[in-house]
Amino acid sequence: MSKLTRKEVEEIALLARLHLEPQEIEQMQDELGAILAHFRSIAIADTADVAPMTHAVPMDAPLRADVPAPSLPADEALRAAPRREGNLFVVPAVIPGSE
Amino acid sequence: MSEANTSVSIRSEFWSIAETVQRLTAGEVSAAALVEPALERVASLDGELGAFLVLDAPGARAAAAELDRKRAAGEPLGPLAGVPVTLKDNLVTAGIATTAGSKILAGWVPPYDAAVVERLRAAGAILLGKVNLDEFGMGSSTERSAFKQTRNPWDPARVPGGSSGGGAAAVAAGLCTASLGTDTGGSIRQPSAFCGVVGLKPTYGRVSRYGVIAFASSLDQVGPIARSVADAAAVLQAIAGHDPRDSTSIAAPVPPYAEQLSAGIAGLRIGLPREYYDAELEPGVREALDLTIAALRDRGARLTPVSLPHTELAIPAYYLVAPAEASSNLSRYDGIRYGGRADAPDLLEVYRRTRGAGFGPEVKRRIMLGTYALRSGYYDAYYRKAQQVRALIKRDFDQAFAQVDVLLTPTTPTAAFPFGAKSNPLEMYLADVFTLSCNLAGLPGISVPCGLTAEGLPVGAQLLGKPLDEATLLRAGAVIEAAVGLGERRPAGIRGIGGAS
Numbered sequence: 001m002s003k004l005t006r007k008e009v010e011e012i013a014l015l016a017r018l019h020l021e022p023q024e025i026e027q028m029q030d031e032l033g034a035i036l037a038h039f040r041s042i043a044i045a046d047t048a049d050v051a052p053m054t055h056a057v058p059m060d061a062p063l064r065a066d067v068p069a070p071s072l073p074a075d076e077a078l079r080a081a082p083r084r085e086g087n088l089f090v091v092p093a094v095i096p097g098s099e
Numbered sequence: 100m101s102e103a104n105t106s107v108s109i110r111s112e113f114w115s116i117a118e119t120v121q122r123l124t125a126g127e128v129s130a131a132a133l134v135e136p137a138l139e140r141v142a143s144l145d146g147e148l149g150a151f152l153v154l155d156a157p158g159a160r161a162a163a164a165e166l167d168r169k170r171a172a173g174e175p176l177g178p179l180a181g182v183p184v185t186l187k188d189n190l191v192t193a194g195i196a197t198t199a200g201s202k203i204l205a206g207w208v209p210p211y212d213a214a215v216v217e218r219l220r221a222a223g224a225i226l227l228g229k230v231n232l233d234e235f236g237m238g239s240s241t242e243r244s245a246f247k248q249t250r251n252p253w254d255p256a257r258v259p260g261g262s263s264g265g266g267a268a269a270v271a272a273g274l275c276t277a278s279l280g281t282d283t284g285g286s287i288r289q290p291s292a293f294c295g296v297v298g299l300k301p302t303y304g305r306v307s308r309y310g311v312i313a314f315a316s317s318l319d320q321v322g323p324i325a326r327s328v329a330d331a332a333a334v335l336q337a338i339a340g341h342d343p344r345d346s347t348s349i350a351a352p353v354p355p356y357a358e359q360l361s362a363g364i365a366g367l368r369i370g371l372p373r374e375y376y377d378a379e380l381e382p383g384v385r386e387a388l389d390l391t392i393a394a395l396r397d398r399g400a401r402l403t404p405v406s407l408p409h410t411e412l413a414i415p416a417y418y419l420v421a422p423a424e425a426s427s428n429l430s431r432y433d434g435i436r437y438g439g440r441a442d443a444p445d446l447l448e449v450y451r452r453t454r455g456a457g458f459g460p461e462v463k464r465r466i467m468l469g470t471y472a473l474r475s476g477y478y479d480a481y482y483r484k485a486q487q488v489r490a491l492i493k494r495d496f497d498q499a500f501a502q503v504d505v506l507l508t509p510t511t512p513t514a515a516f517p518f519g520a521k522s523n524p525l526e527m528y529l530a531d532v533f534t535l536s537c538n539l540a541g542l543p544g545i546s547v548p549c550g551l552t553a554e555g556l557p558v559g560a561q562l563l564g565k566p567l568d569e570a571t572l573l574r575a576g577a578v579i580e581a582a583v584g585l586g587e588r589r590p591a592g593i594r595g596i597g598g599a600s
Contacts, residue, residue, distance in 0.1 A: 035525055038525060064343065
């Protein structure tokens with residue numbers, strides 16, 4: 001029962017933007033299934049009235065003065081781009097037929 | 100090896116930080132005379148050890164030359180002057196390839212230094228290079244590096260631990276004096292225990308995460324790996340402190356950690372959480388901890404059993420929260436701005452194929468787990484529930500710290516395991532049970548060597564402390580080290596480590 005369905009794994013892989021080979025999908029069905037089954041133990045914890053803890057320190061988004069300062073030059077920022085044209089990152093056309 | 104340096108070089112690789120800085124400042128040895136033997140030692144031993152991903156010999160020599168120039172000119176040298184250090188390869192270094200142990204970043208050269216790297220440079224440390232890790236910090240053995248295996252210098256058939264395995268192995272083998280690791284669920288403390296060195300995870304927010312390749316942003320911390328508590332304290336002193344570029348960085352002042360180191364532990368209240376001692380421990384681990392407890396009692400500590408009732412739930416809580424945060428953090432690896440790219444006719448396929456090809460199986464597994472835990476319909480039962488359990492775990496610690504000053508536990512249930520022994524992912528996750536809670540609660544933790552098993556493998560004792568109480572961890576750690584530590588014993592698993600180089 002703890003094995004995930006193929007459809008579930010494919011849906012999660014799509015959300016995660018991961019391409020999985022068929023044998024990877026099958027392996028994930030088993031592995032994720034076993035892991036998640038084990039983690040169901042978390043359901044027994046009595047968490048009524050317990051606020052979820054997201055951070056160890058109070059997260060109050062500190063502000064800073066709005067003062068301009070140097071930042072990474074565009075050329076440096078683009079230096080590692082796999083595909084680049086001038087100061088632009090190149091991607092396949094997002095709107096089909098628009099290229 | 101240059102004959103003129105022989106009398107210095109034979110022992111310099113195991114010098115402490117204090118000895119290194121003192122001899123350099125006094126002019127007894129030049130920085131160049133420290134760096135050359137270190138580089139030669141890496142060249143002769145790392146082929147077998149496998150700790151280094153990048154050795155930056157030109158950079159190290161240039162830094163040494165600059166130190167020697169400063170000394171000749173009478174300029175002040177920093178508190179880590181001349182100390183050879185390595186950096187886990189998830190800390191960005193300007194101009195030096197950084198991979199996070201992943202194919203997806205193979206060949207990437209960062210345009211900036213992490214905050215901790217800036218601080219080490221400013222302190223005068225000599226950066227030798229980048230060391231191996233489990234991919235993106237996800238693992239407990241360094242077996243998940245996309246590039247190479249690192250061996251445990253005590254037994255080359257065994258893992259060094261992970262994810263900071265390269266750093267722990269390099270420090271233990273004398274290939275550097277100290278290393279910076281990161282710890283999200285135990286990744287500094289566990290490899291330090293497995294390799295017989297000291298590893299400290301600071302309080303969350305104590306050290307800047309600016310320039311740390313993110314795994315789980317509410318858990319990650321950078322910390323020192325060193326051969327002694329005093330050395331770990333010296334490195335922590337250099338890297339701790341507020342950084343406005345990291346909004347999770349704490350503004351509290353950094354105390355002088357070295358000052359209280361030899362204050363002893365008379366009257367210190369040490370809690371022994373029963374859930375850790377009731378667990379199945381390897382006999383060698385149990386014996387070493389028994390001896391440690393006796394030694395602490397003899398030296399004036401007051402030991403009390405306490406309970407951390409939600410300890411077991413730390414595993415599901417961590418392995419839901421951390422992968423969820425990781426699934427978000429790793430979404431930036433998309434083949435567009437940096438890293439590898441698989442070309443495809445449409446954008447979605449560029450993302451999917453780049454990531455499918457670039458990430459290893461463990462990383463993919465955790466991204467999938469995290470995505471699952473966050474999807475609508477499952478969010479409440481998994482992710483939100485895990486965050487509530489996290490609050491319960493923190494509450495357990497708060498209650499314990501109302502009675503005691505510090506907690507003592509084994510760092511791990513076993514000593515270092517053989518390669519391939521934990522191929523089942525769930526089995527690997529379960530072995531992290533003693534180190535995870537501390538990250539979830541944001542508390543500081545240290546692992547200090549406290550003995551060897553019958554097979555000659557190191558055992559680590561872990562101390563967990565109150566927020567920002569690293570000083571107490573260091574003070575108690577120093578007592579453990581003096582009483583039951585490894586002394587001058589060196590690992591003998593890699594030919595050439597222990598003898599004269």
